[in-house]
Amino acid sequence: MLAAMIRTLCAAVLAAACSISMSAAASAPTPQPVSTPGTDCAAITGPPPQSVPPTSVNTLRQAYLCVLEHYYSGPVMDSRALLKSALAAYTQDLIRRGADRADLRLPALTGNRDTDWAAFAKVLGTGDPAALRAAITGMVAGLHDNHARWVRPTPPPQGGPVGTGIAGVSAQQGPQFDPAARPPLFITKVLAGSPAAKADIRPGDIMVKVNGVPAFIGDSVNHNIIDLFAADPVRLTLKRPTTGRTRTVEIRQGPITRQPPKVTSKTLPGGAVYVQLPGFYEGAADQVIAKLQGRPEAVVLDLRGNGGGSPREVTRLLGAFAHGKVTSYFCPLKGECVPNRTDDSVRLLGSRLVVLTDRACASACDDFSAAVKGNGLGTLVGTRTAGAVSGPGEGYLLDDGSVLILPKVRHLGPAREIIDTIGVPVDHYAPMTALDLATGRDPGLAKALTLL
Known part of the structure; x- marks a missing residue:
């Protein structure tokens, strides 16, 4: 379970706010038009079909064109880099299984997306399904983007998780x-x-x-x-x-029993309200606000372990602590960045705010923490956030029922700073140790109480 937990910690990537770490190569050739744009991968609007063909060379082709058409820097990417990453992963999978091919080499590539794909597909032939799956994974990994994903749906196990x-x-x-x-x-x-x-x-x-x-x-x-x-x-x-x-x-x-995420709260000594928010899932902001209906003088918001979620929940919750503030920017490859702003329809609480963070505070949690620090809305306590905030992703359905998730814009903080891969630093360092957990101590909460 831990392996799955680590790999899917940003499960809300479709709505998460993240920034692109992949930039166009300086030596990238002039982009060439892709054949039949928009027909090779479609934005997903519902669950994938239950009966689908196996992964094929055409599935890899769809993923290749989808990245070039829809990824943040896809229009200016050197397509040769994508094919190199794909073939490297393809051959490595064959080698691991003792099935390497003597004729398998990367063909001479020109930078023309269509002709390069034709040469690449000729080398693959009919393709090996397992190696093709590895190739798509490798191609997406080559983007070095923490919110780019290739997801293969798996049926739920009989009898539950x-x-x-x-x-x-x-x-x-x-x-x-x-x-x-x-x-x-x-x-x-x-x-x-x-x-x-x-x-x-x-x-x-x-x-x-x-x-x-x-x-x-x-x-x-x-x-x-x-x-x-x-x-x-x-x-x-x-x-x-x-x-x-x-x-x-x-x-x-x-x-195992997985309980749906929920907001919990308690009153601290001195009257401050402690609220633990496990994720920015749909409705989370209103659940937190409901816990604070008494408009307490101070709020300790615990975001440790919060894997992210929806940018809309971020701006709505921030609206309870400030109005008229820019919380972040979503920036396309070309053109003006679009500011995200506090939801000013939310009634202001007027409460002092302390936010507890750690390295598992990722994506929308990075976004929220950056907005709090950048706008002076409160104090951050704990450890630096994850810095896994590359840009909100969109899902595209491939012909084998798998889904390619790609950010179309990059995320910047309220001062147009890059948070991705760097994280948000805390104002007061208070890490949790193994002995703290084992004995029930909480240095972050203890520090928050001294600040309040």
Whole structure:
């Protein structure tokens, strides 16, 4: 489950506010017209069909043209880079399966999108379906954009969702592991009643090894362990920070219960209201505002672990704390940036605001935090946000039922600054440690109380 959790942390990418990290290559040739524009991938308007053909060379062609037509920098991209990324991933998949081909080489490319595709398709021939899927994944990964995705729908498992129940770890940075994460790697969330909970795995437990592989190599997180979590069973070597005891436990995937996200709140000493917002899902802003109907003097808004969601929810919630403010900009490749503004139809609360953030605060959460800091609406406490905010994406349906998600604009902060890959710095650094989680301490909330 953890592997899936890491990869899908930005599940609301269709509506999330993010910025494009991919820029046009300086040596890109003059763009050539693409044949039959608009007919090779269509904006998705409903669920993919249940019965679809397998992934084919034409599916890869659709994805190629879709990127060139609809991605933020697609119109000025060097199409040769896309084909190179696709063939590299294609051949690597064949090599892993011992099925490499002696005749498989990247043809001479000219920069003309149509003729290059024709030469590329001739080399592929009928294509290998598994390698073609790897090629689409590799081509999208070559964009280096945290909100570009290729998603293959999978039917829900019979009997409901399954997993280990480990739903959060300390090294999360949006949809990936944080390259700046410092040891140790510890568990931050365990689902009640899950296999992990039944094995007495608790928040704060330090993961020393996964299937015998160390979680850290020196001071660098071992990104390779992400795939190891998909093993069934998975063997974890854990250290409990309260006792120092180390044990190895083997857990198998089993039934898990995923509760729909909801806003929770409580009154803090001194009268401030603490509100935890797990995501900017539809209706989230109004749920937070409903918790603050008494118009408290101070609000502590906990966005730690908030994976993002809709930009509309961001501007609506910000409207409860300020009016007439620009919260961010959505910028096309060419032309004027479009400002996003606070929703001034929301009644002002007049409350002081402290926002708790961490490296798992991504996408729309980055957006909200940047607007708070950039407009002086409150104080940020915790750790720097994820910086996974490249631009709101749109989904395009391919002929095998898969969906390509591509940002059409890039996100900039309220001062037109780039937040993507950088994150929003906090005003007061208060990280959560493994021992804090294990003992129920909350340094971020404690710091917020001193500020209020």
